[in-house]
Amino acid sequence: xxxxxxxxxxxxxxxxxxxxxxxxxxxxxxxxxxxxxHRRISPTxxxxxxxxxxxxxxxQCSGVFTLTQTEDSSWKAWSFVTMMDRLSGVVDRFDxxxxxxxPAEWNTAMEYTAVIMGAGQCGLSMAACLENLGxxxxxxxxxxxxxxxxxxxxxSLETNTPKVFNHLPFVEFPERSGNYTPCRDVxxxxxxxxxxxxxxxxxxxxxxxxxxxxxxSTWTLSVSLPGQASITVMARYMIVxxxxxTMGGALPFMPSIPGKSSFLGSxxxxxxxxxxxxxxxxxxxxxxxxxxxxxxxxxxxxxxxxTALVQRSSTLVLSRQVIDSLLTGNLSALAVKxxxxxxxxxxxxxxxxxxxx
Ligand SMILES: Cc1cc2nc3c(=O)[nH]c(=O)nc-3n(C[C@H](O)[C@H](O)[C@H](O)COP(=O)(O)OP(=O)(O)OC[C@H]3O[C@@H](n4cnc5c(N)ncnc54)[C@H](O)[C@@H]3O)c2cc1C
Ligand SMILES: NC(=O)c1ccc[n+]([C@@H]2O[C@H](COP(=O)([O-])OP(=O)(O)OC[C@H]3O[C@@H](n4cnc5c(N)ncnc54)[C@H](OP(=O)(O)O)[C@@H]3O)[C@@H](O)[C@H]2O)c1
Numbered sequence: 001x002x003x004x005x006x007x008x009x010x011x012x013x014x015x016x017x018x019x020x021x022x023x024x025x026x027x028x029x030x031x032x033x034x035x036x037x038h039r040r041i042s043p044t045x046x047x048x049x050x051x052x053x054x055x056x057x058x059x060q061c062s063g064v065f066t067l068t069q070t071e072d073s074s075w076k077a078w079s080f081v082t083m084m085d086r087l088s089g090v091v092d093r094f095d096x097x098x099x100x101x102x103p104a105e106w107n108t109a110m111e112y113t114a115v116i117m118g119a120g121q122c123g124l125s126m127a128a129c130l131e132n133l134g135x136x137x138x139x140x141x142x143x144x145x146x147x148x149x150x151x152x153x154x155x156s157l158e159t160n161t162p163k164v165f166n167h168l169p170f171v172e173f174p175e176r177s178g179n180y181t182p183c184r185d186v187x188x189x190x191x192x193x194x195x196x197x198x199x200x201x202x203x204x205x206x207x208x209x210x211x212x213x214x215x216x217s218t219w220t221l222s223v224s225l226p227g228q229a230s231i232t233v234m235a236r237y238m239i240v241x242x243x244x245x246t247m248g249g250a251l252p253f254m255p256s257i258p259g260k261s262s263f264l265g266s267x268x269x270x271x272x273x274x275x276x277x278x279x280x281x282x283x284x285x286x287x288x289x290x291x292x293x294x295x296x297x298x299x300x301x302x303x304x305x306x307t308a309l310v311q312r313s314s315t316l317v318l319s320r321q322v323i324d325s326l327l328t329g330n331l332s333a334l335a336v337k338x339x340x341x342x343x344x345x346x347x348x349x350x351x352x353x354x355x356x357x
Contacts, residue, residue, distance in 0.1 A: 025056035033062075045069075047078065053085075060085045083344065093132050094170045099198025100131040104138075106202070108231045112138040115221060115235035119146045119201050123241035124190060125168040127199045132170070138233060140205040140223060142242075146194050147187030155275040156299045157183040160291055162324060167340045171196050180320065210238065255287075270296055276303035284308070289315040 036050035048067045055061070063082035067075045086092075094100055114130050116123045119141035130137045145151070158180040159166050163173045166181060171193050177185040194201050202223065208230065209222040221233045252271040260267060265282075270292040281304035286297045289311040301307040318326075 027054050027056050027061075030054045044071075048075070055088065057088075059087055087133070090133060092170070093134070094128075094197060099196065100128065101136075101198040101200055103198070104200040106231075108229055109234075110138065110231065111234045112136045112200075113235060114138075114237040114239060115140065115219065115233055116239045116241050117207060118142075118241040118243065119190075119194070119203070120149065120241065120243060121168060121190070122243075123239075124193055124199065124201075126239060126241060127201075128169050128171075128193075128197050131197065131199065137200065138235070139199060139201040140207060140221075140233070141201055141203045142206060144204045145187075145191065146201060146203065147190035150183045150187035150190070153183045154270075154273045154296060154299070155183075156295060159183075159186065160323075162327065164343050165327065167343065168193055169340060172340065212238075257287075276300045276305065279303075279305055281305060285310055289313070 031053045033051040033053060036048065039047045039049065041047065046069045049064065051062060051064050053060070053062045061082055061084050063080055065080045066078040068078040070076055113135045114127075114137045116127055116137060116139045119127075119139045123139050123141070124146070127137045127139050143149070158178070160180070162179050163177060163181055166186070167173055168190075173181060173185075173189055174192075177189070181189070193199075202225065204226050206224045207221055208224050210219060212219050217236055219233075219235045219238045221235070221238070222230050223233055224230045252269040254269050270288075273296050276299050279300055283306045284297075284300055285308050286293050286300075287310045289309065293309060297307045297309055
């Protein structure tokens with residue numbers, strides 16, 4: 001069961017009490033959406049996957065169900081992944097034209113309901129969803145430009161999922177970006193996203209202190225901006241969206257390799273790689289077998305380097321054709337337009353069933 005399901009049915013997150021919250025949530029009005037898919041992945045393994053929408057007492061939800069055929073040919077549930085779509089009765093404020101917010105009035109003391117640290121994909125989309133609910137939100141971004149992390153990545157980088165799966169809420173990637181979007185276009189999209197929705201984002205903002213006053217349920221943040229007096233931001237909620245794990249690759253990991261210090265050639269981390277022009281026609285060993293390695297090795301190999309990959313463990317490799325067909329295949333054939341919401345569900349179901357398998 002996913003945390004989405006727990007949230008919908010069991011906000012107390014006590015799995016053993018699942019039956020009680022289901023009764024309280026009273027799921028109803030189940031509706032099957034068009035585009036149920038039948039997938040035979042081997043002569044003996046067949047799946048049926050489809051999407052349903054339903055309501056509980058307070059939220060509209062949807063779920064992706066996957067059924068599998070057993071050896072005796074009967075159908076059994078494989079997974080049911082649910083998502084909370086929106087609170088019942090909430091109408092999207094963004095109508096495709098008007099921004100969510102009026103231009104910000106930047107002052108030395110500002111009050112918002114929510115403050116978010118980090119204007120990456122997560123920070124921006126969360127700000128948009130909160131503003132959609134009428135919750136005033138300020139985003140504080142350390143870097144000088146929204147989307148900056150995508151500007152500094154290697155030139156040949158394109159997203160590894162089709163465009164339809166990369167849209168943030170409310171605003172789609174523009175038509176002009178290819179199906180697999182170049183990293184510069186992702187950076188531009190994130191910047192345009194803030195502009196289109198009018199989100200309040202302060203860039204080059206360093207948070208020097210944050211304290212919480214429990215009696216007034218208020219966060220007070222001191223924020224430094226270059227060449228300006230520091231400002232104070234008060235907010236009821238503070239959300240940290242500065243990246244997870246390696247912060248989207250922002251924190252490079254360089255393993256210690258015996259003999260590295262006496263190696264006469266240059267040693268760089270993938271985060272420092274820009275393009276094959278920095279390397280030229282040299283012999284290059286590329287350590288690892290993830291997405292970065294394959295992109296970089298291919299870039300160098302097609303520009304004259306002798307490239308050897310050093311792979312430590314096995315990797316799941318999916319071609320673009322397979323990804324396209326797995327994620328969007330039947331729906332495209334049925335000419336079903338894949339909305340942002342629908343894409344989220346298909347991707348979530350794809351990830352969960354692949355993980356389970
Ligand atoms: C080479 C590469 C290619 C990738 N390709 C894809 C892809 O094709 N598809 C995909 O889905 N994912 C891809 N990813 C992963 C993707 O970049 C991350 O999953 C995604 O960026 C995470 O979003 P986020 O908002 O959580 O974090 P981030 O995008 O890392 O955003 C965090 C933001 O917080 C800011 N910040 C950090 N610290 C502070 C602070 N103290 N105060 C204020 N702001 C702060 C940062 O400047 C940044 O703008 C790729 C990653 C790498 C490295
Ligand atoms: N859009 C794109 O096409 C694209 C491009 C680049 C990155 N990304 C995304 O960015 C994230 C990071 O990807 P990434 O490829 O940079 O990193 P990654 O997925 O963490 O891959 C790192 C690779 O290095 C190997 N490795 C680590 N230490 C090693 C050692 N000491 N010796 C030998 N091999 C070692 C790992 O092998 P083990 O498995 O054995 O640890 C793994 O194969 C992923 O989410 C990825 O999807 C996307």
